[in-house]
Amino acid sequence: MRGSLAERILATVRDVEDFPQPGVTFKDITPVLADGELLAEAVQAHADPYRGRVDLVAGLEARGFIFGAAVAMELGVGFLPVRKAGKLPGPTVGVDYALEYGSARVEVHAQDLPDGARVLVVDDVLATGGTAAAGCRLIELCGGSVVAVEVLTEIAALDGRTLLEGYAVRSLATV
Numbered sequence: 125m126r127g128s129l130a131e132r133i134l135a136t137v138r139d140v141e142d143f144p145q146p147g148v149t150f151k152d153i154t155p156v157l158a159d160g161e162l163l164a165e166a167v168q169a170h171a172d173p174y175r176g177r178v179d180l181v182a183g184l185e186a187r188g189f190i191f192g193a194a195v196a197m198e199l200g201v202g203f204l205p206v207r208k209a210g211k212l213p214g215p216t217v218g219v220d221y222a223l224e225y226g227s228a229r230v231e232v233h234a235q236d237l238p239d240g241a242r243v244l245v246v247d248d249v250l251a252t253g254g255t256a257a258a259g260c261r262l263i264e265l266c267g268g269s270v271v272a273v274e275v276l277t278e279i280a281a282l283d284g285r286t287l288l289e290g291y292a293v294r295s296l297a298t299v
């Protein structure tokens with residue numbers, strides 16, 4: 125018998141030990157991308173609660189671009205790439221944040237985010253929550269309002285929801 129969407133996502137995401145550095149168990153979502161049926165179901169599940177409720181989908185680099193752009197198309201709205209530092213030609217607005225393995229900065233083209241836009245933030249993995257929290261802060265700095273944060277997979281032990289307190293966070297599959 126076919127399992128639930130969450131069970132099938134968890135069975136498909138691949139654990140890679142010691143990547144990108146010793147001690148980290150990396151959640152590799154590429155097998156989900158390779159499964160056309162599961163990918164379509166995941167994108168639809170991400171989009172369903174937000175039909176008519178968002179003006180823009182923001183995807184977090186890099187894997188959030190893949191799911192986010194697909195969700196934006198499913199919702200019939202535009203897509204805003206939230207990029208790592210130095211990738212956008214600008215002018216940009218940016219926020220620094222800490223990662224499970226290092227630190228980083230995310231940036232957007234604020235002129236592509238209309239004032240007051242209702243934004244859905246999409247990524248593949250929620251770990252410490254640093255990336256998603258930085259993305260949410262960035263959208264608010266630019267005058268947008270965050271409707272929710274959608275992730276394919278949440279690593280509950282890393283407690284990402286603490287950094288995202290006050291935001292609606294939904295994960296399709298939690299480990």
Ligand SMILES: O=P(O)(O)OC[C@H]1O[C@H](OP(=O)(O)OP(=O)(O)O)[C@H](O)[C@@H]1O
Pocket residue numbers: 184185186187188222223224247248249250251252253254255256284
């Ligand atoms: O909740 P956090 O602890 O912030 O971690 C989650 C983030 O980490 C991964 O991206 P990564 O920074 O590895 O970048 P990449 O997608 O460009 O490889 C993942 O795709 C999320 O964006």
Ligand SMILES: Nc1ncnc2[nH]cnc12
Pocket residue numbers: 148149150151152224225249251252279
């Ligand atoms: N363990 C992990 N797997 C995949 N992406 C991550 N981002 C931060 N921690 C991660």
